[in-house]
Amino acid sequence: MDTTKLYNSPRVFTEQETSRYIGMSRSYLRQARMEGNRENRTPAPPFIKIGRSIRYLREDLDRWIDELGKYDHLGQVQ
Template identity: 70%
Template sequence: MTVVKRAMTEQETAEYINMSRSFLRQSRMEGNRENRTPAPPFIKIGRAVRYLKEDLDIWLNSFIKQSHLLEGVNHG
């Protein structure tokens, strides 16, 4: 039987979103400051920090997808 985890540890979250654990720690400490990548939502259960998969999916989907960095730039 496969168990689908809803709450992920910091290490599991870092792997899931393909970012470093230090990014997660720093973003939690700094909150959502201007000109910074917003922190993914997290929960605390006692002293344990956990990230919910559905929150991470929403967070990932909130970023604008760029099909090409130079798309729409006039080269004239």
């Protein structure tokens, strides 16, 4: 899939599209959904269910990325 199409089109992403958009694996998304937020792990991005399908909203993903910690060097990471 052409990434320009991905970034210019849908408001709602599938798991596969979300994985590409945030640069995390599909298995991370599945595990994060099942286990929720765990200590010393990257928090799970918010998702919605439409029927039996899991979907991610672009604005939620953008907000989730913006809220992640930003560091100048690894010594700052706790």
